[in-house]
Amino acid sequence: MIDGVGLWVTLALIAAATVVPRGSFILLGSRARLPAVVQRALRYAPAAALAALIAPDLLVDAGQVDPVNPKLAAGLVVIAAALRSRNPWLPFIAGMGVLLVLRKGLGG
């Protein structure tokens, strides 16, 4: 865990890493245009980045790939809920419900 001054420096840099992309072309105005190929490739960045953050949490337990674990089961329920329902709360309720039942029920 990063804390103290280091944490605030970290937060300020994350803020900069947010406002710079948001401001980029709005601040530069008509002086700059992004090449079309780069624009198209960058469209895949958010999906790839989200998946790269999610997958290890669902599949890896204590450094090992574990294809049968409560988090993965809960994750699959979350995907199903997000695909089937427009209710923004349901994935959270269903996912946490499955995780808690499996963890508490199996004593893990």
Add this chain to the structure above:
Amino acid sequence: MNESFKRGAAEGVRLMLPLSVGLIPWALVTGVAMRSIGLSTVEAMGMNLLVFAGTAQLGTLPLIASGAPLWLIVLTALVLNLRFVIFSAALAPYFERQSWARRVASSYLLVDMVFVICVEHLKKSDDPQWRWGFFVVPALWTWLVWQIGALAGVLGADVIPQDWSLEFMATIALMVMLVPMARQRAMLVAALVGGLGAVLLRGMPLRLGVVAGIALGIAAGFAAEHWTHTRSRT
């Protein structure tokens, strides 16, 4: 504040209100997630005010919690925010006649939902006052909903017992953002390769496996798009 500013603002708010309700669970979850990794109330709200970006906040929390190197945290935030470069390029023509101060404020306030309504509707009028009203009033409303929702999550986090694995809420939130993106074939390929890449390369030092996974995912998505295009032409 003139008439066309007010008309732009009213039109923008009318379109934004239903969308902004969907923001409340995110804000709550982000608030809870920030507390669950050990941030204090002040630190959590500081992050929420400074960063004002749910994806970047939720995505960097596990890295902050595990004490990952600073450059990796910043790089992860940058990658998660890359979509804003595209949004910014798309909206830039509408901001050309606005003052520097307004453009700086816009850079802080430009979130996904605001982009979605602006890219559809800003072209409705040539009047810079109408456009500014249409952008800034719904954007400030969205900002307010986000801050209040996150504060409720931050304050509510203490009431919830520790052994409820609440940190998993952040992963759920990331999944709920990913699911609608991955409905598109090439986007799904980018996500699958990015995710599996990060898992298989997890042994790389300094958590570089995440960055490598993302790079592989982008390349795979781009390749899949080309492949589908070529196939549909033949």
